[in-house]
Amino acid sequence: MAFDLSARLAERRAADLYRQRPLLESPQGPQVVVDGQPLLAFCNNDYLGLANHPDVVAAWRAGAERWGVGGGASHLVIGHSGPHHALELALAELTGRPRALLFSTGYMANLGAVTALVGQGDTVLQDRLNHASLLDAGLLSGARFSRYLHNDPVSLANRLEKATGNTLVVTDGVFSMDGDIADLPALAQAARAKGAWLMVDDAHGFGPLGANGAGIVEHYGLGIDDVPVLVGTLGKAFGTAGAFVAGSDDLIEAMVQFARPYIYTTSQPPALACATLKSLELLRSEHWRREHLGALIRQFRQGAEQIGLQLMDSFTPIQPILIGDAGRAVRLSQMLRERGLMVTAIRPPTVPAGSARLRVTLSAAHSETQVQLLLNALADCYPLLEPSNA
Numbered sequence: 001m002a003f004d005l006s007a008r009l010a011e012r013r014a015a016d017l018y019r020q021r022p023l024l025e026s027p028q029g030p031q032v033v034v035d036g037q038p039l040l041a042f043c044n045n046d047y048l049g050l051a052n053h054p055d056v057v058a059a060w061r062a063g064a065e066r067w068g069v070g071g072g073a074s075h076l077v078i079g080h081s082g083p084h085h086a087l088e089l090a091l092a093e094l095t096g097r098p099r100a101l102l103f104s105t106g107y108m109a110n111l112g113a114v115t116a117l118v119g120q121g122d123t124v125l126q127d128r129l130n131h132a133s134l135l136d137a138g139l140l141s142g143a144r145f146s147r148y149l150h151n152d153p154v155s156l157a158n159r160l161e162k163a164t165g166n167t168l169v170v171t172d173g174v175f176s177m178d179g180d181i182a183d184l185p186a187l188a189q190a191a192r193a194k195g196a197w198l199m200v201d202d203a204h205g206f207g208p209l210g211a212n213g214a215g216i217v218e219h220y221g222l223g224i225d226d227v228p229v230l231v232g233t234l235g236k237a238f239g240t241a242g243a244f245v246a247g248s249d250d251l252i253e254a255m256v257q258f259a260r261p262y263i264y265t266t267s268q269p270p271a272l273a274c275a276t277l278k279s280l281e282l283l284r285s286e287h288w289r290r291e292h293l294g295a296l297i298r299q300f301r302q303g304a305e306q307i308g309l310q311l312m313d314s315f316t317p318i319q320p321i322l323i324g325d326a327g328r329a330v331r332l333s334q335m336l337r338e339r340g341l342m343v344t345a346i347r348p349p350t351v352p353a354g355s356a357r358l359r360v361t362l363s364a365a366h367s368e369t370q371v372q373l374l375l376n377a378l379a380d381c382y383p384l385l386e387p388s389n390a
């Protein structure tokens with residue numbers, strides 16, 4: 001039989017890599033109901049606690065009253081409405097770039113940006129640990145595609161020596177499964193020295209990083225010459241959905257002309273853009289969210305180190321606990337679940353083989369008491385985990 005799907009599924013199950021979708025029966029937040037069970041969750045990307053903020057919900061509702069619920073058409077036909085345009089102006093201002101362009105998802109923004117910029121005869125160089133959407137975009141672009149060692153400007157420089165055609169260097173800002181941040185000043189310097197462009201996907205940096213939440217470029221104080229192509233997503237710290245590419249006027253015009261995932265899709269609902277405009281306002285102005293989040297991150301790291309957990313080199317809200325074996329990671333996640341906590345086990349192929357982990361994410365919506373509950377549960381459960389065979 002040509003499609004032996006049951007064999008493939010059985011193989012995945014046997015390797016402890018089978019994925020299931022937990023059914024969320026409440027809004028996002030620290031306290032959720034999943035598959036009928038109330039749980040304290042540490043696994044969403046709602047870093048600033050805006051996904052269920054009453055003002056954002058109210059802005060969405062008012063937007064729906066004023067603009068209806070559907071985008072209605074693609075941006076180039078008649079789907080580009082007032083709220084989309086206002087949000088693009090606000091995102092350009094946040095990023096300090098001349099313009100920004102709204103996409104329906106981060107996956108599509110990455111696919112659109114990379115494939116609009118490079119093709120056959122060109123080169124795309126990516127960090128080994130980049131998000132799947134960037135790696136897929138590189139493969140689909142038709143450009144020569146090579147991955148440099150994680151966050152290693154020397155490895156990048158070696159590959160730049162062999163690059164041909166227009167060359168795009170692509171990196172996550174905050175690495176989504178590790179929580180560490182890209183060494184952007186060094187990567188930008190290596191790229192500029194060879195006339196290459198640097199594209200940064202700062203999906204997890206907007207909100208938590210930078211004095212005003214403008215992400216990794218604000219954190220490092222880098223301008224448009226260092227990072228000509230900047231991507232952000234709106235489904236994480238912004239608490240809504242969608243994504244954007246920010247850059248020069250020519251870059252955005254090129255996206256409008258050539259980025260197929262921008263051109264051939266219906267615009268996002270305008271009411272969603274109204275909600276994001278509100279969350280953007282909160283993200284910029286409510287500094288206490290970043291400060292509280294920072295305090296929780298320090299609290300978690302200190303407590304986890306005392307328990308002897310293997311943390312990663314991260315000061316961001318992504319605080320993975322490295323376990324190694326996929327089965328052990330799943331069992332630790334299950335033990336926590338039995339104690340009323342939800343922390344997802346992340347396994348290959350999302351992370352390299354042998355580096356399964358619990359991906360703890362913290363949010364400004366968490367309290368210190370809730371973080372302490374997580375630490376207490378980890379202190380109880382971790383020693384019960386059978387040792388690794390490796």
Ligand SMILES: Cc1ncc(COP(=O)(O)O)c(C=O)c1O
Pocket residue numbers: 104105106107108110131133172176201203204233234235242243
């Ligand atoms: C680094 C990174 N880029 C892009 C995406 C895709 O964004 P979206 O969920 O909006 O498609 C994600 C996660 O979803 C991500 O972690």
